[in-house]
Amino acid sequence: xxxxxxxxxxxxxxxxxxxxxxxxESFLDPMVRAxxxxxxxxxxxxxxxxxxxxxxxxxxxxxxxxxxxxxxIPYILQRQIRAFHWRxxxxxxxxxxxxxxxxxxxxxxxxxFIFQETLAPALPDLPGIALPFxxxxxxxxxxxxxxxxxxxxxxxxEEENAVVYAGVLFVAAFPLLxxxxxxxxxxGVILVAVILSFQRTVxxxxxxxxxxxxxx
Amino acid sequence: xxxxxxxxWFLLALLAPVAGSLLALHPSPTISEAAARAASVIAWVGAxxxxxxxxxxxxxxxxGVDSVSDLFVFLVASIYALSVWYSRAxxxxxxxxxxxxxxxxxxxxxxxxAMILTLTVSDLGLMWIGVEATTxxxxxxxxxxxxxxxxEAAWRYTIIAxxxxxxxxxxxxxxxxxxxSLNAFALAANPLPATLTLTTAVALALVGYxxxxxxxxxxxxxxxxxxxxxxxxxxxxxxxxxPTALYAFLRxxxxxxxxxxxxxxxxxxxxxxxxxxxxxxxxxxxxxxKRLFAYSSMEVMGLAIVGIGVGGVALYGALLLVVxxxxxxAAAFYTSGNVLRRTGTTDIDRVxxxxxxxxxxxxxxxxxxxxxxxxxxxxxFVGELLILAGSVAMGLYWVAxxxxxxxxxxxxxxxxxxGRMVFGSSDRTYLRQxxxxxxxxxxxxxxxVALALGLxxxxxxxxxxxxxxxxxxxxS
Numbered sequence: 001x002x003x004x005x006x007x008x009x010x011x012x013x014x015x016x017x018x019x020x021x022x023x024x025e026s027f028l029d030p031m032v033r034a035x036x037x038x039x040x041x042x043x044x045x046x047x048x049x050x051x052x053x054x055x056x057x058x059x060x061x062x063x064x065x066x067x068x069x070x071x072x073i074p075y076i077l078q079r080q081i082r083a084f085h086w087r088x089x090x091x092x093x094x095x096x097x098x099x100x101x102x103x104x105x106x107x108x109x110x111x112x113f114i115f116q117e118t119l120a121p122a123l124p125d126l127p128g129i130a131l132p133f134x135x136x137x138x139x140x141x142x143x144x145x146x147x148x149x150x151x152x153x154x155x156x157x158e159e160e161n162a163v164v165y166a167g168v169l170f171v172a173a174f175p176l177l178x179x180x181x182x183x184x185x186x187x188g189v190i191l192v193a194v195i196l197s198f199q200r201t202v203x204x205x206x207x208x209x210x211x212x213x214x215x216x
Numbered sequence: 217x218x219x220x221x222x223x224x225w226f227l228l229a230l231l232a233p234v235a236g237s238l239l240a241l242h243p244s245p246t247i248s249e250a251a252a253r254a255a256s257v258i259a260w261v262g263a264x265x266x267x268x269x270x271x272x273x274x275x276x277x278x279x280g281v282d283s284v285s286d287l288f289v290f291l292v293a294s295i296y297a298l299s300v301w302y303s304r305a306x307x308x309x310x311x312x313x314x315x316x317x318x319x320x321x322x323x324x325x326x327x328x329x330a331m332i333l334t335l336t337v338s339d340l341g342l343m344w345i346g347v348e349a350t351t352x353x354x355x356x357x358x359x360x361x362x363x364x365x366x367x368e369a370a371w372r373y374t375i376i377a378x379x380x381x382x383x384x385x386x387x388x389x390x391x392x393x394x395x396x397s398l399n400a401f402a403l404a405a406n407p408l409p410a411t412l413t414l415t416t417a418v419a420l421a422l423v424g425y426x427x428x429x430x431x432x433x434x435x436x437x438x439x440x441x442x443x444x445x446x447x448x449x450x451x452x453x454x455x456x457x458x459p460t461a462l463y464a465f466l467r468x469x470x471x472x473x474x475x476x477x478x479x480x481x482x483x484x485x486x487x488x489x490x491x492x493x494x495x496x497x498x499x500x501x502x503x504x505x506k507r508l509f510a511y512s513s514m515e516v517m518g519l520a521i522v523g524i525g526v527g528g529v530a531l532y533g534a535l536l537l538v539v540x541x542x543x544x545x546a547a548a549f550y551t552s553g554n555v556l557r558r559t560g561t562t563d564i565d566r567v568x569x570x571x572x573x574x575x576x577x578x579x580x581x582x583x584x585x586x587x588x589x590x591x592x593x594x595x596x597f598v599g600e601l602l603i604l605a606g607s608v609a610m611g612l613y614w615v616a617x618x619x620x621x622x623x624x625x626x627x628x629x630x631x632x633x634x635g636r637m638v639f640g641s642s643d644r645t646y647l648r649q650x651x652x653x654x655x656x657x658x659x660x661x662x663x664x665v666a667l668a669l670g671l672x673x674x675x676x677x678x679x680x681x682x683x684x685x686x687x688x689x690x691x692s
Contacts, residue, residue, distance in 0.1 A: 118412075118416070119390075119413070119416055122412040122416075123393075136386060139379075153375075155379075156378055159379060159382040160382060162386075163382055163385050166386060170389055170392070182385070185345045185349060188348075189378050192352050192355050192356065192374055193371075193375065195356075196359060196367060196370050196371045199362065
């Protein structure tokens with residue numbers, strides 16, 4: 001078997017496993033570490049492809065992934081968790097761990113089949129491209145099923161990891177300038193999300209009566 | 217038009233909000249406001265310069281404008297200027313330590329800059345970044361009053377819009393794979409035949425950017441953000457943020473050579489129709505008038521998407537509808553802000569006898585409600601009529617039928633509710649109260665433009681809409 005494909009596949013499957021782990025975890029601290037591991041695997045994939053393709057741009061993208069998604073963003077999220085101990089676990093998710101895990105596995109299988117039946121024939125040279133598609137679906141699932149704001153931020157990072165993963169598999173990834181600005185933009189969104197998450201903690205989630213304002 | 221002059225208009229429109237954002241941070245509230253106002257006027261002058269000159273060219277690789285972006289930049293700059301100049305009335309009424317004029321005007325300018333950036337880049341990747349940047353700036357504007365509901369609304373908006381936009385980015389990756397370029401201008405000049413990869417890319421862009429446009433079922437952030445944002449910001453949300461996201465989708469859609477494949481075209485039309493119908497039903501049971509207008513915006517965006525999908529004269533109708541709606545909806549939200557300040561509530565059932573108390577406000581409110589729902593002789597009416605006529609001309613009677621039903625339902629829903637607030641009487645007897653002109657000029661200005669668009673061919677603006685439509689392959 002081609003060693004390039006093997007290493008690519010191993011790193012991709014590793015990312016998918018972290019995605020499944022994230023669905024089944026209700027404590028936020030391990031979730032932050034898991035998404036950092038996922039980002040580290042992504043950086044590993046980028047470096048491996050940079051080596052195979054002799055592409056310096058991919059080294060820069062890998063460095064950005066490590067700096068932002070392995071170091072800076074997890075650090076910001078963990079500070080939030082330490083500042084508000086009561087948010088360290090999502091209680092609602094804790095009661096549904098088995099259900100979330102099952103849903104995650106089911107979604108992964110369904111997303112895989114949908115991809116294989118629709119887009120895969122158009123991309124015959126990219127057998128591994130279904131993995132980021134599945135990862136994107138897992139990120140959306142995490143966003144949709146969690147109510148804890150930090151867990152939702154983690155879902156968003158997972159989605160973004162899926163996009164970088166897909167981009168790099170398309171060989172000619174986005175031009176480097178755009179890739180770098182996308183990273184900064186995503187960082188901006190995450191910072192805003194953290195600010196809002198903090199405000200939500202300080203000001204409080206609206207009482208049921210006030211929430212009526214946001215219904216309908 | 218020399219390149220130098222065209223560059224000057226472009227730079228004025230793009231950079232004035234940046235300067236305004238920085239200068240608005242000056243410690244003096246007076247200087248902050250003056251800087252914001254000056255920046256908005258300068259940006260508007262730049263936008264008018266682009267529109268009048270009909271500039272179409274690219275600069276330094278990543279920036280560029282053409283007839284379509286000229287039109288949308290004019291729209292953004294106009295509503296931005298109206299909102300900035302109207303904001304004094306709003307800021308006087310809010311007494312929250314966190315909401316200072318400096319923060320407010322700086323964020324408003326940053327929001328406008330993000331939209332104008334989106335409209336003046338030629339690279340689809342940078343365009344995506346611009347759309348995402350609008351989320352960053354506008355989410356913070358929603359939260360400035362620091363109410364629990366506004367923080368909740370801003371949170372939902374950030375997370376839903378960002379998640380949706382990630383899907384659009386996935387689509388752009390596929391597009392880059394299929395086309396080998398992200399230059400919107402080059403791709404529009406040489407559109408590509410629809411392969412499976414390209415069709416999927418456009419479909420993902422529809423879902424992704426559709427989240428920000430407010431398409432069903434990804435619309436859930438829209439009524440929350442509109443109802444919790446300050447009224448001048450709500451005007452920018454409805455009037456120009458949704459069209460900016462629509463513009464980003466249009467640029468991706470223009471990559472595919474005509475005829476657009478039937479499944480993709482059907483997908484676009486069905487998404488638009490579903491959005492219009494769902495919004496028309498949902499607005500019937502709204503209790504807040506700001507949410508009512510938010511759902512009305514969703515209905516209009518649905519119709520615009522239908523027009524884009526149908527093409528031909530319906531595409532021209534869609535562009536005209538978007539432009540006229542921007543001014544009319546801004547008028548509706550400015551008037552809503554006036555009513556909110558005076559009555560202290562957004563609850564439809566608790567607002568009555570507006571005409572009796574503030575006759576001018578009552579007049580502008582009912583006129584803007586009529587205008588946003590496409591009544592003659594406003595430009596929105598002409599736009600909606602052309603979408604229906606275009607559908608019939610293409611033999612798409614079912615599209616015209618469903619869209620017509622949604623238009624009728626929305627018209628009745630909005631106008632009955634607003635009519636109850638304006639003309640409905642309560643147990644109390646009200647005296648006529650002061651109806652200051654400083655709070656009326658902005659809604660009147662918006663209504664004036666929306667009306668003129670329906671009655672006359674406004675010099676430069678009407679030809680610009682025609683040029684944009686032709687450029688996108690539509691009729692005029």
